Amino acid sequence: MLKLGTILDFVFPLSCVLCSETGASVCDSCLEVLPRARLGCLRCGRKNPYGLYCPKCRGRFTPDRVLACYKFEGASRELIHSFKYEDITALASPVVIQMAKLVRGDEDYKNFVLVPIPLSRKRRAFRGYNQAELLCRELSEMLGLKWVEILCRTKGRASQVQVGSKAERRRNVKNSFDVAAKLNLPKKVILVDDVITSGATVEEATKVLKRAGAEVVVCLAIALA
Numbered sequence: 001m002l003k004l005g006t007i008l009d010f011v012f013p014l015s016c017v018l019c020s021e022t023g024a025s026v027c028d029s030c031l032e033v034l035p036r037a038r039l040g041c042l043r044c045g046r047k048n049p050y051g052l053y054c055p056k057c058r059g060r061f062t063p064d065r066v067l068a069c070y071k072f073e074g075a076s077r078e079l080i081h082s083f084k085y086e087d088i089t090a091l092a093s094p095v096v097i098q099m100a101k102l103v104r105g106d107e108d109y110k111n112f113v114l115v116p117i118p119l120s121r122k123r124r125a126f127r128g129y130n131q132a133e134l135l136c137r138e139l140s141e142m143l144g145l146k147w148v149e150i151l152c153r154t155k156g157r158a159s160q161v162q163v164g165s166k167a168e169r170r171r172n173v174k175n176s177f178d179v180a181a182k183l184n185l186p187k188k189v190i191l192v193d194d195v196i197t198s199g200a201t202v203e204e205a206t207k208v209l210k211r212a213g214a215e216v217v218v219c220l221a222i223a224l225a
């Protein structure tokens with residue numbers, strides 16, 4: 001049976017958001033030249049290929065690893081902007097293939113559950129979809145992992161993009177998440193967002209999950225600032 005997506009592709013052929021070449025929402029050659037993320041400790045910025053916090057910066061509630069495909073600059077910034085604000089939901093697939101590769105690098109990945117970073121109810125209603133949830137759906141299909149909405153927002157907050165310094169960003173997200181269903185909290189979580197800028201949001205969400213009983217939290221994003 002023809003899927004709706006296939007029919008829409010036929011009527012409105014996809015074209016690359018970066019170079020306009022038809023065939024895909026973002027073409028392979030554009031993806032290939034995007035600057036790769038340099039993984040490392042989110043606190044002090046020291047790089048390591050595994051996305052680990054260094055022993056000095058690691059705490060009980062910090063993420064175990066922080067993974068991302070691209071560096072958040074230039075073309076990758078443009079790509080994420082289209083994904084986020086121009087409702088180009090088809091963009092997910094080519095990018096999600098790259099994200100899935102990062103997850104498969106961990107041989108224990110089958111024991112993880114995907115959890116999206118939620119948007120506030122107001123922003124969710126305004127945008128019509130949560131980009132992190134969209135990524136989770138596709139990753140779930142690609143990796144054969146469950147995804148669950150466990151986190152919820154506890155208050156409206158200023159957009160992280162509008163908030164200045166790193167310290168301000170941390171204050172801005174403090175206490176902004178809660179765990180919705182404590183009963184079935186998975187022990188191993190892959191926390192999904194589209195972009196990690198200061199890291200304040202994923203750190204706060206990780207803290208909430210770990211306080212509620214999660215043992216391992218790996219953060220995963222398309223891009224890392």
Ligand SMILES: [Zn+2]
Nearest residue numbers: 016019027030
């Ligand atoms: Zn292209």
Ligand SMILES: [Zn+2]
Nearest residue numbers: 041044054057
């Ligand atoms: Zn560090």
